[in-house]
Amino acid sequence: MHHKTEEGINQTMVSAETPGTILLSDEVVDFIESGVSIIVGVVGADGRARGGRALASRVLAGGAIRLIYPAEGNSAISDTAQSGGPIAVTFSAPMSHRTIQLKAMSTRAEEPEADDVNSLTQQTDAFAAVLRAIGYAPSFVRAFCARRSQSFCVLSFLPNAAFEQTPGPGAGRKL
Amino acid sequence: MEMSGRSEDDATPVLTLDALRDCFEGAVPAVLATVDPGGTPNVSYISQIQYVDPGRVALSYQFFNKTRRNILATRTAAVEVVDTLTTAFYQLDLDFETTEAQGPLFETMKAKLAGIASHTGMEGVFRLMGADIFRVRAIRQMLPPVVPRPVPQVAVLPALCRVLADMARAGTLGELYDTALDAIARHLGITNLMILVPDNTRGALDAVATWGYAASGIGAEVRLGDGVIGVAARERVAIRIDHMSTDYLYGTAVRDRVRAEAGPGAPESRGVAFPGLVHPESQIALPIIWQGRLTGVLFAESPLPLRFRHEEEDTLSCIAAALAAHAAALAADDDPAETPKALAPGSFDTTLMMRHFAADDSVFAGGDYVIKGVAGAILWKLLRAYVATGACEFSNRELRLSPELRLPTHAENLEARLVLLERRLREKALPIQMEKTGRGRFRLAVQANISMQEE
Numbered sequence: 047m048h049h050k051t052e053e054g055i056n057q058t059m060v061s062a063e064t065p066g067t068i069l070l071s072d073e074v075v076d077f078i079e080s081g082v083s084i085i086v087g088v089v090g091a092d093g094r095a096r097g098g099r100a101l102a103s104r105v106l107a108g109g110a111i112r113l114i115y116p117a118e119g120n121s122a123i124s125d126t127a128q129s130g131g132p133i134a135v136t137f138s139a140p141m142s143h144r145t146i147q148l149k150a151m152s153t154r155a156e157e158p159e160a161d162d163v164n165s166l167t168q169q170t171d172a173f174a175a176v177l178r179a180i181g182y183a184p185s186f187v188r189a190f191c192a193r194r195s196q197s198f199c200v201l202s203f204l205p206n207a208a209f210e211q212t213p214g215p216g217a218g219r220k221l
Numbered sequence: 222m223e224m225s226g227r228s229e230d231d232a233t234p235v236l237t238l239d240a241l242r243d244c245f246e247g248a249v250p251a252v253l254a255t256v257d258p259g260g261t262p263n264v265s266y267i268s269q270i271q272y273v274d275p276g277r278v279a280l281s282y283q284f285f286n287k288t289r290r291n292i293l294a295t296r297t298a299a300v301e302v303v304d305t306l307t308t309a310f311y312q313l314d315l316d317f318e319t320t321e322a323q324g325p326l327f328e329t330m331k332a333k334l335a336g337i338a339s340h341t342g343m344e345g346v347f348r349l350m351g352a353d354i355f356r357v358r359a360i361r362q363m364l365p366p367v368v369p370r371p372v373p374q375v376a377v378l379p380a381l382c383r384v385l386a387d388m389a390r391a392g393t394l395g396e397l398y399d400t401a402l403d404a405i406a407r408h409l410g411i412t413n414l415m416i417l418v419p420d421n422t423r424g425a426l427d428a429v430a431t432w433g434y435a436a437s438g439i440g441a442e443v444r445l446g447d448g449v450i451g452v453a454a455r456e457r458v459a460i461r462i463d464h465m466s467t468d469y470l471y472g473t474a475v476r477d478r479v480r481a482e483a484g485p486g487a488p489e490s491r492g493v494a495f496p497g498l499v500h501p502e503s504q505i506a507l508p509i510i511w512q513g514r515l516t517g518v519l520f521a522e523s524p525l526p527l528r529f530r531h532e533e534e535d536t537l538s539c540i541a542a543a544l545a546a547h548a549a550a551l552a553a554d555d556d557p558a559e560t561p562k563a564l565a566p567g568s569f570d571t572t573l574m575m576r577h578f579a580a581d582d583s584v585f586a587g588g589d590y591v592i593k594g595v596a597g598a599i600l601w602k603l604l605r606a607y608v609a610t611g612a613c614e615f616s617n618r619e620l621r622l623s624p625e626l627r628l629p630t631h632a633e634n635l636e637a638r639l640v641l642l643e644r645r646l647r648e649k650a651l652p653i654q655m656e657k658t659g660r661g662r663f664r665l666a667v668q669a670n671i672s673m674q675e676e
Contacts, residue, residue, distance in 0.1 A: 085301075087254035087264030094314060095262055095291075097254035097301040098363075119310055119363035134254075134262040149261065182305075186249075189308035189367045209287075211265060214346050218286045 066206040067109055074146060074208070074221065075105045078137040079165065081172025086115065087134040088126040096122035100135070101194055102169040104161065110202050111135075111148065112156060114166050117197045127155035127201035135203075136211060140180055145211035146221065150203035158200050170194045236360040238275050241311055242531040244302035245270045245278070246463065252301040253280065255291035263287045267300060268337050268347060271330050272531065273354060278313070279326060281334055282351040292317050292353065307366035315355035322351040325458035332449060332460045340464035340526070377536050380408040385543050393657065394551050395640045398430035401544055405521070406432050409536065411528075413498055415520040416509075416544070417443060418637035419454060420594040423581065426454055426518055427594070429641045431496055438496025439644045440592060453506035454518050459534055461505040463527045491583045491590050503528035507537050511545040516634055519544065552617075552636045552661075565611045572670040573652055577601045579675065586651050596642040598626050601673075603665050604653070608673060617661040639663070 070078075078084075084100040100115035100123075113135060115123055126133060130152045138145040170191060177187045208221035244251075253267040265288050269281040280300070282289060292298055296317040303310055321327050331349045338347035387404035391397035402414045413433040417426035428441040443450045453460040501522040509517035519541045521529065529537075576585045583593035584600050592600060602625060606612045620626060621635055643655040643663075652669035 085252045085264050085266070087252075087256075087262035089256050089260055089262050093256070093260070094297050095254035095256040095299045097252035097264060097299050097312060099252065099301070099310075132261055134264045136264050136266070138266065145266075147264065149263075151261070182248075185368045186305055186308055192367070213284075217284055 067204045068206060068208055068221075069109045070105060070148075070205070070208065070221075077139070077144065078103050078111075078146065078148075079105060079169065080139070081169040081176065083138045083140060083173065084113070085136050085138075086113070086120075086123055087136075088122050089131055090122055091125070098123045101198065102162070102166045103135075103137070104165050106202075110204050112162060112200055112202050114158075114162050114198055114200050116193045117199050118193075120199070123201070124155075124199055127153050127199065130154060133201075133203055138211075140176055143212055145213070145217075147209045147211045148203075148205040149207045149209075150205050153201045153203045156200040156202050158198065162198075162200050166194050166198065236311070236362060238272065238278065238357055238360070241302065241304070241360065242272050243306055244304045244311060245272055246305070246527065246530060248305040248527070249303045251303070253288060254299045254301075255288050256295055256297070257287075257291050258294050263291055269330060269334050270300060270302065271326070271333070271352065273326065277318070277354055277356050278315070279321075279330060279352040279354045280315075281330055281347075281349055282320060282353045283334075283347055283349060285350075298355065301363065304366070307368050307370050308364070309362060309366040310364035312361045312363050313357050314359040314361075316358050318354045318356055320351040320353050325456045326354075327352045328452050328456045329458055329460060332452060332462050332466075335466035336462040336464040338466065373532075375408075375410055377409070377532050381536050381539055383408045384540055388540075388543055388547055391547065391551075394548055394636045395430075395643065397544065397547055397551060398640065401519075401540060402430055402432035405537075405540065409533075411521045411523070411533075411537075413501075413522045415450075415496070417450060417454075417518045417520065418634055418641065419445075419515050419517065420596070420634075420638070423594045425594065426450060427596070427641055428493075428496065429517075429637055429644065434496035434498075436494065436496050437644075437648060438493060439648055440493040440641065441495045442492055443495070449504045449506040450518050450520050453508050453520075454515055457508045457510060457515055459505065459507045459538060461503075461529055461534055463503055463529070465500070465502050465504070491578075491581070491593060493590070498522050498524060500524060502526040505529040505534060505537060507534075507541040509541045509545045509548075511549045516545055516548060517541075517637065548636070566608060566671070567667065569652075569669045571652070572672055574672050574674065575601075575604055576674045576676055586649065586653075589649060591649055591651070592642060592645045594638075595626060596638040596645070599638060600642055600646075602626060604671060604673060607665055607667060608671050613665045613667065614658065615663055615665065 084103060086098040086100050088096050090096045098120045100113050102114040104112040132151050133153045134147060134149045136145060136147040174187050174191050210219040210221055211217050250266040251270055253265050255263045267280050271279040273279050298315045299312055301310060301312045330352050334347055334349050384404040388401050391400045398416050405411050405414055415428050416430040418429045419426045424445045426443045428438050431438050445451050446455045449460040449462055502525055504522040507519045508515055509519055519537060574587055581593050582597035584591045584597045599620060603615060617635055646654050654666045656664045656666050658664050
């Protein structure tokens with residue numbers, strides 16, 4: 047198989063100096079901070095994959111990404127942040143189907159900051175408007191928005207790979 | 222299956238796959254997480270999760286991507302699903318078993334995926350390569366329900382009881398068809414319905430009973446494999462579509478093809494217009510199967526999306542099973558044959574020219590298409606007997622044994638074809654009508670001189 051995969055990248059530390067860290071273009075940063083659907087893949091202690099959902103993201107100047115996710119229902123993500131395990135995060139806009147996946151070999155649990163709260167509010171407001179526009183039931187949108195008022199956690203990671211995942215023949219292409 | 226849904230409170234029910242089927246209706250894309258052999262996770266959306274049985278689900282395999290490679294390499298995955306009615310979240314640990322690239326499950330998923338693609342603007346992008354079947358190893362509730370489950374407008378089980386009770390009163394096959402559709406409409410509130418019966422000699426089904434359409438459409442043809450009806454008949458599996466897709470719409474293209482195939486020899490269109498809704502959003506077709514043989518298709522549609530969910534599918538499947546059994550019982554006990562009373566054909570003021578095209582057994586009265594296929598062959602045989610000998614009393618038994626009708630070995634569905642013929646003659650208001658004279662017996666009532674022409 048000639049497909050280039052990300053297994054070859056050997057990284058254990060989250061650090062701006064880590065070789066292999068990728069810097070996202072301003073356009074991609076704008077996209078992932080615009081209020082999109084964010085889903086997360088991690089690996090449980092048993093070695094099996096686990097899925098979860100995050101609510102907002104922030105891309106810092108050095109390329110690190112802070113991911114803001116609800117504590118409730120996301121124990122696999124919290125465990126990963128505590129143990130520093132690898133992560134995959136997919137950002138998708140329901141209207142355009144544009145989808146991007148970022149991967150990192152390690153993560154770090156972070157203390158929430160004021161800017162995290164601002165991003166959480168702005169991005170979930172924007173995403174709720176999209177959900178309403180595409181016809182989700184008001185009760186579903188309200189339940190989505192209610193999740194941000196519950197306790198949330200933050201983790202950070204330095205992406206070492208970014209993939210185009212918009213459905214179609216180009217899916218899987220490295221950015 | 223390990224069920225970790227049980228909380229410390231013993232009153233909390235154990236989570237079962239059967240109880241989570243509403244999560245698989247595709248309204249909110251599910252999250253699919255996999256891991257590669259090196260321990261790197263991958264996460265993507267999954268368009269479609271299909272309930273297979275109480276222990277298994279199938280995921281749509283559309284692209285050979287990283288997710289697919291991970292599944293093949295580690296044979297594990299996890300999906301997180303949302304019940305959009307209650308907003309509860311569940312995570313399922315999955316063990317990969319096998320991929321099916323054809324057959325009933327594949328076709329069920331292909332039809333649903335076409336609906337999802339249509340609904341999400343992904344027609345032409347989403348294409349089902351296979352149905353990946355997984356055993357569900359564990360189910361965990363990640364977030365509890367927030368919104369109370371809505372009270373259903375129809376309590377399905379008592380409604381089903383009423384439908385079956387009504388059906389049990391039918392004394393003839395024609396009555397059974399009509400009673401079933403009327404009862405489904407009244408008790409379940411489903412208002413656009415059809416029963417179609419297969420004609421294997423020409424690979425098609427004919428509408429024999431309809432409910433809720435401007436034109437009855439009795440005799441309208443659906444080819445095997447066309448639309449949800451044709452696929453349900455070919456694969457003998459329930460086919461449901463929640464958002465209409467042009468791939469499955471029994472629309473103009475199919476109608477045009479049917480007419481074009483009739484060829485220039487036909488004096489006019491050899492068919493009856495399909496009576497279906499012009500803009501359906503939901504459609505469901507259930508095979509009616511008796512002793513392993515397809516004896517019909519029960520079809521329902523609605524202008525509303527997501528009208529038929531798992532519960533409606535199960536309910537209509539029960540009704541299809543009851544239809545099969547009841548129809549078989551009605552066909553089994555013919556009255557003993559009486560001595561046919563042969564009289565000379567009567568003499569009338571008007572003469573009706575009947576024409577028969579041997580290529581497809583289509584029969585025309587004057588210039589009007591009446592019927593084709595096995596039912597057409599039956600009509601022609603009856604008319605020949607009548608014109609030759611004056612015979613007008615017939616039994617299903619003699620038709621079943623008639624070599625010229627080309628009935629399949631078991632002569633299945635003869636009764637259904639007779640119902641179809643009787644209804645077409647009535648709709649065309651021809652001076653040839655069929656009257657039931659007993660179980661498995663009928664009379665041809667002719668009120669015109671008949672001239673016959675073989676084309």
